[in-house]
Amino acid sequence: MHAARVGDPGALRGALEVSFAHLGPALVDVVTNRAELTMPPKITVKKAVGFSLWVVKAVLNERGDEVIDFARTNTLSSFLR
Incomplete structure (x- = not known):
């Protein structure tokens, strides 16, 4: 193999x-990278609401570090492309 x-x-x-x-x-x-953002061809209101709920739930469950890691990863990668 x-x-x-x-x-x-x-x-x-x-x-x-x-x-x-x-x-x-x-x-x-x-x-x-587990925090890499994949962009759908079209962003709908339903998808935006779902993403927003994920951010709020992560912060409320004391997982804000995941949100910060997600933001760092995707902000930096957008500049490198």
Whole structure:
């Protein structure tokens, strides 16, 4: 069995090409940031309300550090793109 672990986005294509070319099963483990924001094609009011509720619940449940980590990750990544 072929296995690859990818932590650098630039190495993903090569790892996938090698894995698909392998005759037999292959596993590709892609390391991602758990707080990375994925943007839907269209943001609806329902999605915005759901996100807002997540932020409020996180702060009220003393998980404000998750909200701060989320904001840092996605603010910085938007400038790097």
